[in-house]
Amino acid sequence: MAGVRVGATGAVTLVLETGGMDAPARGALERDVRAALADMDPGLDLGEIRVAHMAERSGDAPAPKGPRLIAVGSGKGGVGKSTLSANLAVALARKGRRVGLVDADIYGPSQPRLLAAEGMKPKAREKQLIPVDTAFGVSMLSMGQLVEPGKAIAWRGPMAAGALTQLMEADWGDIDDLVIDLPPGTGDVQLTMIQKFKPAGAVIVSTPQDLALIDATRAIAFFEKADVPVLGVVENMAGYVCPHCGEASDPFGTGGAEAEAKRLGYPFLGRIPLAIDIRTASDAGRPPAAGEGAIADSFAGLADRLLEGVR
Numbered sequence: 001m002a003g004v005r006v007g008a009t010g011a012v013t014l015v016l017e018t019g020g021m022d023a024p025a026r027g028a029l030e031r032d033v034r035a036a037l038a039d040m041d042p043g044l045d046l047g048e049i050r051v052a053h054m055a056e057r058s059g060d061a062p063a064p065k066g067p068r069l070i071a072v073g074s075g076k077g078g079v080g081k082s083t084l085s086a087n088l089a090v091a092l093a094r095k096g097r098r099v100g101l102v103d104a105d106i107y108g109p110s111q112p113r114l115l116a117a118e119g120m121k122p123k124a125r126e127k128q129l130i131p132v133d134t135a136f137g138v139s140m141l142s143m144g145q146l147v148e149p150g151k152a153i154a155w156r157g158p159m160a161a162g163a164l165t166q167l168m169e170a171d172w173g174d175i176d177d178l179v180i181d182l183p184p185g186t187g188d189v190q191l192t193m194i195q196k197f198k199p200a201g202a203v204i205v206s207t208p209q210d211l212a213l214i215d216a217t218r219a220i221a222f223f224e225k226a227d228v229p230v231l232g233v234v235e236n237m238a239g240y241v242c243p244h245c246g247e248a249s250d251p252f253g254t255g256g257a258e259a260e261a262k263r264l265g266y267p268f269l270g271r272i273p274l275a276i277d278i279r280t281a282s283d284a285g286r287p288p289a290a291g292e293g294a295i296a297d298s299f300a301g302l303a304d305r306l307l308e309g310v311r
């Protein structure tokens with residue numbers, strides 16, 4: 001075991017070094033650890049127990065320089081990965097982290113709109129890009145800022161990978177975390193990201209329905225194979241509360257991503273409801289994580305759990 005952490009919420013996180021183990025072996029180890037804890041003195045109330053799996057790191061490796069890279073990926077498009085990336089970055093910044101955001105979704109960049117930065121053009125110093133400062137405490141770079149609005153980016157793989165490198169090697173200054181909004185799936189851009197920049201970990205976004213979960217499992221396998229630790233799974237568009245009558249329904253089901261994360265032995269970071277307010281605020285460049293209320297709290301909770309798992 002690599003460590004035990006007690007987070008601000010009182011939850012206990014056990015960190016297991018499981019680099020080199022496959023998913024079933026990790027699942028079995030986690031079950032054994034949980035069973036051993038359950039067998040301990042029942043009077044010992046440990047509250048909520050979370051288990052995080054980290055890839056092994058060599059004991060004498062130097063501490064990595066630069067920001068911690070957190071890749072946000074999904075198996076398929078349209079599950080809310082960009083929305084999640086923007087709001088996770090804002091939520092981390094609200095917790096005092098110095099945060100940057102790379103919109104690596106080269107074929108459908110949406111971060112300039114989500115963070116109200118559509119008119120902002122990044123400057124360059126000796127060919128190195130300088131990220132723009134958004135109004136939400138997050139610095140950001142997006143392919144959307146480098147091409148004319150509305151022009152589809154029909155680049156072949158190597159060009160897209162080159163563009164990603166430019167964004168990643170920008171002058172990010174002294175930041176703690178660099179959140180990377182990846183394109184959906186497992187193509188060239190994702191491969192470049194993993195091979196060239198070795199993210200510290202990946203967050204997987206899924207909606208609750210079975211088909212999305214199958215794709216999310218594929219994305220998990222992709223990161224796992226590349227030795228990028230999966231920091232956790234987020235369930236987006238989980239449960240709908242009618243804004244008129246208040247009735248709650250589950251158009252896509254609910255709990256599927258949590259069950260799948262548990263089955264594979266990864267932490268579940270939380271769920272974000274399907275809410276019209278999330279879409280309208282996002283479209284208007286007002287990230288809900290920057291506001292107040294239940295939805296902002298859900299994003300803050302994701303940031304808390306992410307930080308507990310990687311601190």
Ligand SMILES: Nc1ncnc2c1ncn2[C@@H]1O[C@H](COP(=O)(O)OP(=O)(O)OP(=O)(O)O)[C@@H](O)[C@H]1O
Pocket residue numbers: 074076077078079080081082083084105108110183184236237238272273274275276278279280282283
């Ligand atoms: N929890 C939510 N509730 C309501 N609408 C949401 C929610 N999450 C995302 N959306 C909306 O769903 C649409 C798709 O979201 P988003 O662009 O973040 O997905 P994506 O996975 O990044 O898609 P793509 O693969 O196309 O980049 C957007 O209109 C967004 O506002």
